[in-house]
Amino acid sequence: MFKKCFLLALIAFLLIFSFSATNAQGRRKGLPGQPFEVQITPYKTTMKADGRDTAVIAVNIIDNEGKTVTTADNLVTFVVSGKAGKIIRIQKGDNKTIEAPASGIWQVRAYHGKCDVILQTTTERGAIKFEAKADSLWTGSTDIQAVWPGIAHPVTMAKYKPKTVKDKILGADISFLPELESHGIKFSDDGVQRDAIDILKDHGFNYIRLRIFNDPANAKGYSPGKGFCDLEHTKAMAKRVKAAGMKFLLDFHYSDTWADPGKQFKPAAWEGEDFTALKKSVHDFTVKAMRELKEQGTTPDMVQVGNEINHGMIWPEGAINNLDSLSQLIYAGIKGVKEVSPKTSIMLHIALGGQNAESRFFLDNMAERNVPFDVIGLSYYPKWHGTLVDLKNNMADLATRYHKQVMVAEYTHLKREVNDIAFNVPDEKSLGTFIWEPLNTWEQIFDRNGKSNELINIYQEVAKKYGIK
Secondary structure: OOOOOHHHHHHHHHHHHHHHHOOHHHOOOOOOOOOOEEEEEEOOOEEEOOOOOEEEEEEEEEOOOOOEOOOOOOEEEEEEEOOOEEEEEEEOOOOOEEOOOOOOOEEEEOEOOEEEEEEEEOOOOEEEEEEEEOOOOEOEEEEEEEEOOOOOOOOOOOOOOOOOOOOOEEEEEOOOHHHHHHOOOOOEEOOEEOOHHHHHHHOOOOEEEEEEOOOOOOOOOOOOOOOOOOHHHHHHHHHHHHHOOOEEEEEEOOOOOOEEOOEEOOOHHHOOOOHHHHHHHHHHHHHHHHHHHHHOOOOOOEEEEOOOHHHEOOOOOOEOOOHHHHHHHHHHHHHHHHHHOOOOEEEEEEOOOOOHHHHHHHHHHHHHOOOOOOEEEEEOOHHHHOOHHHHHHHHHHHHHHHOOEEEEEEOOOOHHHHHHHHOOOOOOOEEEEEEEOOOOOOOOOEOOOOEEOHHHHHHHHHHHHOOOO
């Protein structure tokens, strides 16, 4: 989820590794089985500002491997910033409930390493910052948006029949590849040096996901002075993908840098535009990218119009508080794709793997505004998006409720389990998965020298099990 550029990711990894090995800033050493962090999983990060809407925030004391420490009884203090929300109670696993403490300070000792906090909105819209703190542990925090949905205005009156993607997808986002190669990393499998794309294909992958930024080379962009993940780099990668006989998903961020639920920065070139001009810019940038890819024989097979857009995109105009404006910006991108390639499938990508209520809120609002798309894409990282059961239930509900194919568009952990869920969605709505950046992040399937490891073999098993071609 909240992703950084390669160098920042490397720095962050080194810092985390360092802190886990030492008692930095008074925090505990990162030892398996010992409390290390207060992890919070919000089951809604978008709420109605009606004074009644509630959300459960699951709280877990975890060790440095991400496992709940069932013996933990740390005292946890909860803080809510902003006028849009408030805590109304805390529920513990020992059937005890805490409501309205006289001190005004919401805190509780974890029971078997867990508790649940119930948050309620006020009638004010805006951001709610929720924090969970405990001495010597890393703080857990999240941002929740309280919104007024308003009256829906359709973006079009035309009827749209969702396309069925015939392929079962076992995909990987490897957009970092050109950057890794620029640092001299060579990839190999069983001691034989080869193109990483060919190695992935031989282990069962049939799809590659590529992200694209507007102007990543600018000073505040994703890749200052170098422009990785711009249109030219994307075109070069697309040629390699197609040459390998694979298909690809193009992921428009509509930003000069990372776009996710915590940030959706407007491209610098679009600053100051009125809304009509902004919609045109979205459309024109989409058309330009699609047309140049098509002209070189690498038309995207699927397109994401925005990246993890459950809090909107191209802020502030396209923030989730402005649902009509958001739907119009999405539609501008969709029109741009279809103008160049009517056969290309459209995905809406939300970072809500296990959050069913919020998934439904977003998709209901898109349906009320008649936004035409084909595929529902979910990010699933257990730390933020709930349990495997949550993921399974959410995918099943979305498939039957919206009659669209559903897939996991980002994940990394629990590889076998996530794929088993994604390929067993009811009503024949299973589509597949995209692992995020397996070449160099989190549970990577290549080591730091580019050598494939045992994790890559999981994908041969998955491909065989589900008939991936």
